[in-house]
Structures are given as C-alpha cells and as structure tokens.
Amino acid sequence: MQPLSDPSTSCTADTPCVDVMRSGHAACPGCGQAISMRLVLRAVGPRAIVVTVPSCVSVIAGPFPNAVADMPYYHAAFEVAAASAAGISNALKIQGKQDIPVLAFAGDGGTFDIGLQSLSGAADRNEDFIYVCFDNEGYMNTGIQVSSATPTYTWTGTTPTGNTRRKKQIMEIMAAHRIPYAATASIGFPEDLMQKVQKALDFRGTRFIHLLSPCNTGWKIPENMAPKVSTLAVETNVFPLYEIIDGLQYQITYHSKGLPVEEYLSVQGRYTHLTPEQIKSIQSETDRSWQALKQKSGRQSQLES
C-alpha cells in the first residue's frame, strides 16, 4: 500500500493515509460508488471488518478469487447488512477484540427498502458498527429500478415516465432511533466525507453515513462526472451536508452556494424529460427541506450559545 500524496484528506502525520482499496475494481468506469468506497476505506484504514450485501458495492469487491482490499470481507444476504455486522461486533466483544471496527456497506435499496427492518433493529439495540449507505438512488445492480431513495420525477427502468414518489428521509428515520452519530456525505467533498468517517470511528454504537454516490450508468452522466454531480447536489441543497448527534443535535457542515436545482438536474440524462413545472416543484421542495434543516441546525446553535 502506498502512502497518498493526495492533499484532499484529513490524514495527519501520525495517521498517514493509505489507499486500502486496490485498483482494478469491477465497477463501471468512473463509478461514484467506487470513489465513495475508496474514500471511506482510506479514512478507516485496513484494520476493520467489512460486511457488504448484494449491490454494486459488492460488485466492486470483485468476484472470487479477487478481493478489493486486504481486509476481512463478508458478502452477506441483501437485507441483513446491519444484522450481520451486529453478529460480528458482538462476537468480537466476546473475544475481547472490541478495538476492531466493523463496517456495513449497503446500497440504498439494501438500506431504505429491504434492509430497513434489520437496520432499525440494530440501531434500536445500538449495535456497535459504522453503517455506510452508498446511495445511488435506485437499484442499479439489477439494472436501474426505482427504490424508495429515488427522487421525485426521476427516470428509472421501472418509472419510465418519472418517479411519482418522494425520496424517503432516511436521515430522519435514523435520527428517530437516537443513534449516537449520523452524517450525510458526498464524494464532491472528500475532506468532509473522510472527516465524518473518522469522527464516526470515535463513537461507539450504531453510526450511520448517508453517502450520495452517483451512478454514471443509471443517472446517465459521462464517466468523469460523478464528483462534479456530487458537488452540484450539495451546492443546490438537493443533498445538504450535515451531521446529527444522538438523533437530536443537527449541524450543517457545509454552507452551500444555494445554486438553482436546475444546474444539478440538467447535467443528468435521467432528468431530460422534466417540464419547467416539475423543475419548479423540485426547487420549492428543495427550498422547503433546506429551510427545515437550517431551522433544526439553528435551534441547536441557539441552544449552544
């Protein structure tokens, strides 16, 4: 493993950053999820156990006998990322090895939909692991179908005229479990992302990272656009960066430029069918959510001051 010269990390002299993820992953070229995974693993380092579930995350991990990282890896069933991670962390506890972090990696389908029950159960028990949801806003591994993380009006293979539902508020759901730490992150902001992962490492109990990870194939964007689109998602407030401590203390970690949502939508092929009214409605919904988040975060600041 080579120490990185990449300055866009929060690594220090004491803990130099190394890329744990090997090159040659099996994802599509420029896949946002692969970049996400690389950053998360870089922040955690090699001494952790990773649970993945069916998703493009597990594709990235590679087919037998390849392995994407020199770490213990477990490819569990689709809906049990959290239960499986909990089994490992409890077993480690019995063995007196609590110092080894356990990571659960799942897609949005494996988190918002089919895995929500096991995630909720584990969060309720405050099981000791870091759960990273690699949200590409659809079932991509099975070829771009709608999930409950797909935003309104989005094209997918099962919403050919646009999604009629709203994106499920997974962060609110996790906050409602009062877990010690939850944060959103984006590969457009790698320092923020890695800092959050490292901050998560300092807590015990269930920690949750909601990581927006563009899928070039499903979002119909060019191969080199995943980081740029991720940046735009944040700068338009479509995907704000914030963290929640104990389910109560909200804190916005990056104050966006507040660009019009159209700048984010217009660069993606999955939104070419949008009418001006639909864009307007996405804008107003985005504004409303952003105001609500600011309020929660502001209330916190007032409490603290």
Place this chain on the structure above:
Amino acid sequence: MKQFITGNHAVAEAARSCRPGIVAAYPITPQTPIYEKLSEMEASGDLGGIMMRMESEHSSMAACISASLTGTRTFTATSSQGLALMHEMLHFASGARAPIVMACVNRTLALPWAFWSDQTDTLSQRDTGWMQIYVEHNQEALDSVLQAFRIAEEVLLPCMVVLEANFISHFMEPVDVPDQADVDRFLPEVSIPQRFDIDNPSYVGAVVSQTQYRDFKHLSQEAMYVALETAESVDQEFGSFFGRSYGLVEAQDLKDAELVLVTSATITSTARVALRQLREKGHKIGLVKIRLFRPFPTEHVRKLLDPVSKIAIIDRNISLGREGIFCAEVKAALCNSPVKKQIQGYLAGIGGTDVDVDLIQRIVLDALSREEFLDRPIWMKEE
C-alpha cells in the same frame, strides 16, 4: 442432576452448558420459553455469552451466521413461521459452513393458523444443507443439543435439533442435567475457523463461477457423508460419557418381525407401547425410529430394512401433492434393496392431532391385513 423440567427448559440448559458466545433469538410460540430461559441465564450471569434480542428470525439467523464465522459458538431457537422466515439464511448458513446449532420446535405452518405439533416446518427445510436430529423425549432433546455442537463443529455444517410442540416443548419429564465439568470434557472450548481474522484477511461469500459453485456444493455433500460417521461416533462417545446413546436410527424387535413400523420423534414412544400390546396378542411387529434425518442414514436404514418385506410408515407431516416426508425418504432409501417391498404410508398426528396407542394399532393391523399397498398415503383420523 435430575430435574423435572419441560423440553424447552432442557434445551435451554443444554445450550447454556455448551457455553455459546452468542445467542440471537426472537419469540415465537412454542419456542419462546427457550429464549426466555436463556435470557434469564444471561441476566444471572450463568450464560456467559451475549444474548442478542433480535427484531426477526431472519436477522437472528443472519447474526448467528456472522458471529459463527467470527469464530464464536452460536445458538438460536425457533418454530414454524420463524423457521420459514429464516429460509434464505438457512441456505446461507450451510453455504458459509457455519456450525450453528438451532433448536426447532415443530409447529404447524399457517394457513390456517394453529399452534400444534407438526413436522412439516422443519422437514420443508430439508434441502437447506442443515443437519437435522428428531428427538423423542426431553432427555434426548437435551442430549442432542450437546451432540449437535460436537458434530457441527467437527464437520462445519449447521445442525437443527427438532422437538415437537407441546409433547416435548411444554411437557415436563425428569431430565438428567449433566454437570458442567462433564459437558466441558465432552465439548471442549470452541475452536472453529475465524474467518474474519484481521491479520490474515479472507473474503467470505465472494461471487463464484459455475464450476466453483458446483464444487462448493460437492464439498458440502462430502461433508454430509463425513457427518454420518461423525454423528455416529459422537453418539457413541456421548454414551461412554453420560451412559445414554441413541444411534442414528434405532431398531426394536426386528428379528422375527412380519411387519416393521417406521416412526420418528414422540410418536415412537406411543408406538413402543402399542407394539408391546400387539406382541402380547401374537403380532410380531418391529419398530424403526429415524433420529437423524439429514444427512439421511441410508446405509443404516437399508441394513435394518433390506430383509423386511412389509413396512408401515407414520408421518406427522406432509409434502402436499406427494405423501409423508419420512415415507418418501425411506422408500427412496430402499429402492435398490434386493428384497421386494410393500410399503404403506400413513398420515397421523398432522395438525397436532392425537396419535394414541389405539390409532397406532389400527395402522399396524391395517398394514398387516392389506392386500394392496397404495402409492398414496392413508389419512388416519379419530374413529
């Protein structure tokens, strides 16, 4: 020490004495008392391990699998709907070669809803790659849990210990609960592969090719054959430790038998009484109890039944559209037998209905006097 306890309680005592690192469970009647008892033991410090109070059986099994792959001894218990919900993870457990032990309390599967003993729940998991031991009484339930850990950890396959609702789960019997020191000698400290070793990392569950998949399954099947030998030697060793052994298949009065009755689980106890009475009346009937169902002890069954020409088989379970599952399995085991056979399947006790001495005698007398043996099972009901 002898205690007067239910089968569920006996199973909990057995599980505790095996010193599991992780128990992950979820309530369902009639298994729940096992979960409660183990929780009490955890609270009092007697369990030693961690009790994970899960949000479903599916997650319970998922946690057992990953904990087992981490290298801990794991135990769980369930019934009926819970077992059905686990189905996906049951294949996973055997595919991962995770030596989990699970007590399964047989209960009817909905619909219609009911709470009675019926073996269809566990038997319909027969192709999941789990070993299955069917027990006749509370003592055998306890003893089989101890044996199951030994067998599972030796061959690296998961094992179900199957006990019937009510008749075992809730009925009280005197049970010899072995001393901890004896259990520790019989079942040493857990030593199974630690698949998530941070210093020697491996990837469990990677995507494989067609030939690799086939070869993994071939290896598991080979392990099942090894398990037959292991189960037998563990049972014998158990006998020398504790003075009780059961065999994979048990035979009684076969020598002069004009007909052999094949049973499993609690119906066997009633059959023992029924056949004794018939023998007093001059009917020479043999009895074969099948204890190990997976791996299926074909050789043992053949050795006992090859010379026999008339067989009656009782099933408290059904594969709808076919027949009782023990019956189908025994028929299959005997298809290369040199002696031509007449085999009749009887469905008795389905839905937890009573299978009393009288009903078993009716079955036997029917089979004895029968001219034509039917391919379809005969439904036995109260007169």
